[in-house]
Amino acid sequence: EDPYEIFPTDEKTVTVGIHGIEGCFTHESAIRLAEEIGVDVNKMDFKFLVEAENVIKAVVSGEVDRGVFAMANSGSGAYVSSMHAMSNYQFDVLAVYGMEILQCLITHPDIKSIEEVKEVFGHPQAVSQCKRTFAEKYPEIKLTEGLDSDDTALCVKKIAEGNFPKTTATLASQEAAKIYKLPILEYGMHHDPFNTTTFLVIKKKE
Numbered sequence: 001e002d003p004y005e006i007f008p009t010d011e012k013t014v015t016v017g018i019h020g021i022e023g024c025f026t027h028e029s030a031i032r033l034a035e036e037i038g039v040d041v042n043k044m045d046f047k048f049l050v051e052a053e054n055v056i057k058a059v060v061s062g063e064v065d066r067g068v069f070a071m072a073n074s075g076s077g078a079y080v081s082s083m084h085a086m087s088n089y090q091f092d093v094l095a096v097y098g099m100e101i102l103q104c105l106i107t108h109p110d111i112k113s114i115e116e117v118k119e120v121f122g123h124p125q126a127v128s129q130c131k132r133t134f135a136e137k138y139p140e141i142k143l144t145e146g147l148d149s150d151d152t153a154l155c156v157k158k159i160a161e162g163n164f165p166k167t168t169a170t171l172a173s174q175e176a177a178k179i180y181k182l183p184i185l186e187y188g189m190h191h192d193p194f195n196t197t198t199f200l201v202i203k204k205k206e
Helices: 025-037 052-060 080-086 124-137 152-160 174-179
Strands: 014-018 044-048 066-073 091-100 104-106 119-122 142-145 168-172 184-186 196-204
Touching: 014 025, 014 052, 025 044, 025 066, 025 091, 025 196, 052 066, 052 080, 052 091, 052 196, 066 080, 066 091, 066 124, 104 174, 119 124, 119 152, 124 142, 124 168, 152 168, 152 174
Parallel strands: 014 044, 014 066, 119 142, 119 168
Antiparallel strands: 066 196, 091 196, 104 168, 104 184
């Protein structure tokens, strides 16, 4: 595999559409992939497009050079919204790769213990990956699945901006907690010990 085929940074900056916002798992996975294949991350211009469908559309229309989105997870199965979007467009797949996902329980700074958390609102995949953990350990906490547009890092941002009640927590990456300066109450909320998400890198069909 030619790394420059995946992210063509040898000549110029490459624009990469991301399924999520800054600090989401897809963003983290794209950076890790670039580092692994020896591509200069500083030459990657990330466009945070939130939903998988937006990423695919942007690639097909030529608005971005590459698109990265999540397709499936070992503990929660296929991403229905991604599958649906994939069936509507033609594109070339350049890479399929997996990344282990560490789901963290992230809360408002005023929350000091899990007993104070009344609800966990998150991306449907994040919630799905942690369902059994909550059922076994914290059955009294209400789990609410959002939409594909309720990106993991976006939910963290909303907590930071006070858009959720203080007693509502979310599930996202350590990176998202760091970016939005929020505490992590608990690490590794997912029930599948290998919790791996499969991502795709795509480009416009030639």
